[in-house]
Amino acid sequence: MTRLYVDATTLVSLGTVNRLALLDAFDGPAVVLPAVVDEGTTEPARRNLDRAIESSLLSVGETPSAAAVTEAQSVLDTTAVDGDVQIIASVLSARDRDEAVGVVSDDRRVRVVSRGVGAEVTGTIGVVVRAVAEGMPASEAKELVRDIDSHGLHMTAELREKAETLIDSAAE
Numbered sequence: 001m002t003r004l005y006v007d008a009t010t011l012v013s014l015g016t017v018n019r020l021a022l023l024d025a026f027d028g029p030a031v032v033l034p035a036v037v038d039e040g041t042t043e044p045a046r047r048n049l050d051r052a053i054e055s056s057l058l059s060v061g062e063t064p065s066a067a068a069v070t071e072a073q074s075v076l077d078t079t080a081v082d083g084d085v086q087i088i089a090s091v092l093s094a095r096d097r098d099e100a101v102g103v104v105s106d107d108r109r110v111r112v113v114s115r116g117v118g119a120e121v122t123g124t125i126g127v128v129v130r131a132v133a134e135g136m137p138a139s140e141a142k143e144l145v146r147d148i149d150s151h152g153l154h155m156t157a158e159l160r161e162k163a164e165t166l167i168d169s170a171a172e
Helices: 008-016 020-025 034-039 045-054 066-076 083-096 108-116 124-133 138-153 157-171
Strands: 003-006 030-032 058-060 101-104 120-122
Touching (some): 020 045, 101 124, 120 124, 124 138
Parallel strands (some): 003 030
């Protein structure tokens, strides 16, 4: 089972439209780190995040070790200890233990660094596509993408087209 670290960008996108349950379509547990929880302050995403944690849909992971945080800060060239740092620190720790790990984020820097240190990476659209592969009707997924877009993700026309293409492929 691959542990899946979920970033605030996806939590806000899916939480705003009350669709955090889509994270259950993955094989491993969806984990949100303490600093990421602290970043999820936008309503109604925050309320839905709290509900997802209370229902055990999402588990709150342990704060990474100080050594892993320091390494992640170095990799990200920052002194902050925010959600991005905790996610990268957790990915680095998993790599050191030779464990498979995934990251769900729409933040380009988090995605690039996570992939570079060995994590499987996807984003909010990838979560929707995965839900289609697990049985969500393509028409519902396309409506969901439009809903997410209208509530803050603000996709380019190119990204919406790509999302629809991926949804159609997953539905086949």
